C-alpha cells in the first residue's frame with residue numbers, strides 16, 4: 001500500500017513570510033553564483049544563488065594581474081562584510097586613510113597593492129570600527145591590523161601636537177596598543193613585522209613572551225612602548241608586577257583570535273580584557289583576526305566587541321586553492337617508510353641540489369622527538385620544535401629551518417598557526433589533527449603570499465572522525481577527493497564522529513564556509529510523527545539552519561523506522577526556479593534526507609510501506 005504524508009505540508013522554515021528573498025540587484029555585484037562555487041559537486045543543483053541581504057557587500061575581486069607578488073591568486077575570492085554602515089574597500093594603499101610615514105614604509109616593503117583582506121579591513125579599522133575578520137592563511141592579515149594601529153597612533157600624536165610616547169625610564173609602561181597572539185614565535189614575528197611598518201616613525205614596538213628573561217623585556221618597556229605584542233601568560237605576569245598598565249589602551253588586536261578564545265586561553269584573555277583596567281568595548285577599538293572562526297567562538301568574541309563589522313574574505317575556514325592537497329591512506333606502522341619516500345623524492349627534485357623546506361606535523365611532543373631522532377638516523381637533516389623544548393632550543397630550531405640549514409622541521413601544533421616561513425614547499429601531516437581548523441592552519445604554512453604549495457596528509461583508520469570535514473574542505477578548495485575517503489566519512493558519521501560539533505554542519509552549509517553568526521539562526525528542531533493506515537508510525541526530526549535570508553540547510557532524520565520504505569522530500573522553491581526531489585531508502589533502520597537550497601515548500605513522502 002502506498003502511504004503518503006502531507007503532500008502539501010509546509011514546514012515552518014519554508015514558509016515564505018518568515019524570511020524574505022531579496023530582489024535588490026544592486027546588492028549582488030558578483031552576480032548569480034552556484035552555491036557550490038560552480039564546481040558541480042554533490043551539493044550542486046544547477047540553480048542561481050538568490051540575492052544576498054543588503055547589509056552585506058558581496059564582491060568578486062577584479063583581476064588586473066599587476067602585482068609583483070602573485071596576489072592575483074587571491075583576487076577572485078568572494079568577500080562578505082556584514083554589520084552597520086560598512087566603509088567601502090580601497091583599491092590602493094594611497095586611497096587608504098593611512099599616515100604618510102607608514103605609506104613610505106609600505107613602499108619600502110615593496111607591497112605594491114593591498115591584498116583583498118587589507119583592501120577591506122584597512123578602511124574599516126581606520127574608520128575606528130571594531131572588526132572580526134576571517135581570511136585565508138598567508139593572505140596578509142598581520143599588515144591588515146598593524147597598518148591602522150600604527151597609523152592611528154601617529155595621527156593621534158600629530159593631532160594632539162605632542163608625542164604620546166611614555167616617559168623614558170617610567171616604572172610603569174602605558175602602551176596605546178596591545179596585540180595578543182598564542183605563541184612566543186608568532187609574537188616575535190608580529191613584533192618584527194610591526195617594526196618594519198613603523199620604521200623611523202617613532203612608534204615603539206616591544207614584545208613580551210614566556211620562556212625568555214622577563215627583566216630584559218621590562219627594560220625595553222621602560223624605554224617606552226606604543227605597541228605591546230604579547231602572549232597572554234607573560235602579559236598577566238607583567239601586569240601583576242605592576243610594570244605595565246592597560247588603562248590607556250586604544251587598540252586591542254587578537255591574532256589567531258579563535259585560538260585565543262578557545263578553552264586553552266579564554267580564561268586568561270577574559271582576565272586581561274575584562275579585569276585588568278582595559279578601557280571597555282566602544283572606548284577602545286578591538287580587532288580580531290583569524291583564518292578560522294567557528295560560530296561558538298564568534299559568539300564568545302562578540303563580548304569583546306562593540307557594533308562590529310564581520311568580514312570574511314575567501315572561503316573562510318577553508319584553505320586556499322594555491323595549496324595542492326593530497327590525502328594518502330597510510331596505516332600507522334607504514335608512516336615512516338612513506339615519509340622517507342616523500343623526502344627522497346624531494347631530494348631528487350629539489351632546486352640547486354637542496355631539498356625544499358618540509359614541515360612535518362605530528363600529534364605529540366614525544367612523537368616529534370622520536371621522529372626527529374629516526375630521521376637523523378636515516379640520514380636526513382631534521383630538527384624538532386614543540387612546547388617542552390626550552391625557548392632557546394625552539395628559537396634555534398626555527399632559525400635553522402628558516403635558513404635551510406635543517407630543511408626538515410618536525411613540529412607539534414605549536415608551529416601550526418601564523419608562522420610565515422618563506423620557501424616551505426611541503427607540509428606533511430604525518431599525524432592528522434583531530435580538528436579540521438588545525439588542519440587548515442597547518443597546511444597554511446605553505447602556499448603563502450600568492451605562492452603555491454603542497455600539503456600531504458597520511459590518513460589512517462583512526463582518522464575517520466575527521467573524514468567528513470576533510471572532504472568538505474577538499475571540495476571547497478577544488479581538490480581531488482580520494483574515493484576511499486567517502487567510506488571513512490560514512491563510518492565517521494555513523495560512529496558519531498566528525499570532530500567538533502560544528503564541523504559537519506559548517507561543511508554541509510557549503511558556500512564560503514564562514515558566516516557572521518549574527519546572520520545565522522540557531523538550528524531549529526521539530527519532531528513529527530506520521531502514521532500509515534495501519535497505525536504504524538514513522539517519526540522524523542526536522543532540523544534547519546538559515547544560512548542567510550534566502551537559504552536553508554535542512555535535514556530530515558527518520559529515527560525509529562523498523563520497516564523498509566523510501567523517504568522522499570520534494571523541495572519546491574518559492575521562486576519556482578528550483579524544484580527537485582531527494583530521497584533515501586530506509587532499510588529497516590534510520591535514514592536522512594539533507595536539504596540545502598532556497599526557501600520554499602517541502603513535501604515529505606514515504607512510499608513502499610504497507
Ligand SMILES: Nc1ncnc2c1ncn2[C@@H]1O[C@H](COP(=O)(O)OP(=O)(O)OP(=O)(O)O)[C@@H](O)[C@H]1O
Nearest residue numbers: 111113114115137138139140141142291418420449
Ligand atoms: N600587500 C602585500 N603585498 C605583498 N606582500 C604582502 C602584502 N601584505 C602582506 N604580505 C606578505 O605576505 C606574507 C603573509 O602575510 P601574513 O603572515 O600576515 O599572513 P596571514 O594572513 O596572517 O597568515 P596566517 O593566517 O597564516 O597567520 C608575509 O610575508 C607578508 O610580508
